[in-house]
Amino acid sequence: MIEAHDLELIYSDGTVAVKPFDIKVGAGELVYITGASGSGKTSLLKLLIGSEYPTGGTLNILGEEIKRGNTKSINKMRHKIGPIFQEFRLIKGKTAMDNVKLGMRFIGMTPSQIEEEAQSVLIKVGLKEKLNIKVDYLSWGECQRVAIARAVARKPALILADEPTGNLDRDNAIKMLELLASFRTQDTAVIMTTHATHLIEGHAHATYIHMNRGSVNIERQGKSH
Numbered sequence: 001m002i003e004a005h006d007l008e009l010i011y012s013d014g015t016v017a018v019k020p021f022d023i024k025v026g027a028g029e030l031v032y033i034t035g036a037s038g039s040g041k042t043s044l045l046k047l048l049i050g051s052e053y054p055t056g057g058t059l060n061i062l063g064e065e066i067k068r069g070n071t072k073s074i075n076k077m078r079h080k081i082g083p084i085f086q087e088f089r090l091i092k093g094k095t096a097m098d099n100v101k102l103g104m105r106f107i108g109m110t111p112s113q114i115e116e117e118a119q120s121v122l123i124k125v126g127l128k129e130k131l132n133i134k135v136d137y138l139s140w141g142e143c144q145r146v147a148i149a150r151a152v153a154r155k156p157a158l159i160l161a162d163e164p165t166g167n168l169d170r171d172n173a174i175k176m177l178e179l180l181a182s183f184r185t186q187d188t189a190v191i192m193t194t195h196a197t198h199l200i201e202g203h204a205h206a207t208y209i210h211m212n213r214g215s216v217n218i219e220r221q222g223k224s225h
């Protein structure tokens, strides 16, 4: 799914956000990217979403070579991933259902399949009562769930979430981590950044990417699936 060799990201002002490292992520893996504030977690995730380009090394995601200028490959890759951004990027004035359905436009389902799938995923994330409410009237936590539903309804091969526990109290953070981990299947890998190391430590069958000032240390616990 992901294969990186000597992958590096240095921003144009010279900040070394990700120091060269190698990794392979296979189908069905659950990967946590952890580290202190400013250690490079979001920068690494941006490389994996194709919103930053490697300044060194190679990166292949879902069979596409990710490098500056490879627009076609990057667009192809983006169609196969489900990103969940910190700021959600929902469309205001549209309902939860509409937001999820808009994310499913290009995946070759019939309108009735789209309707059915969008509804089923929104129910799975706990929004059965809010399907037809405009996102403008939903709470922060509910908007987060709409964003998750929109990402997973496309049936992506890779789900990538940036700091999904950020604004949540301990109990809700645990539930959110469990919800995201539940989308891992034999064909789908789930990757997320998180500050909440105390909540994920010891999770069997997970890969941990520990970041420290751009240095990357990878630890695998148990089998990946």
Ligand SMILES: Nc1ncnc2c1ncn2[C@@H]1O[C@H](COP(=O)(O)OP(=O)(O)OP(=O)(O)O)[C@@H](O)[C@H]1O
Pocket: 011, 012, 013, 015, 016, 017, 035, 036, 037, 038, 039, 040, 041, 042, 043, 044
């Ligand atoms: N666009 C940018 N240009 C230059 N430097 C940047 C840019 N974005 C981030 N940085 C710097 O790169 C380093 C890593 O930042 P990054 O946002 O990846 O860290 P993080 O671990 O995700 O932090 P946080 O947990 O606070 O979100 C930091 O020193 C940050 O200031």
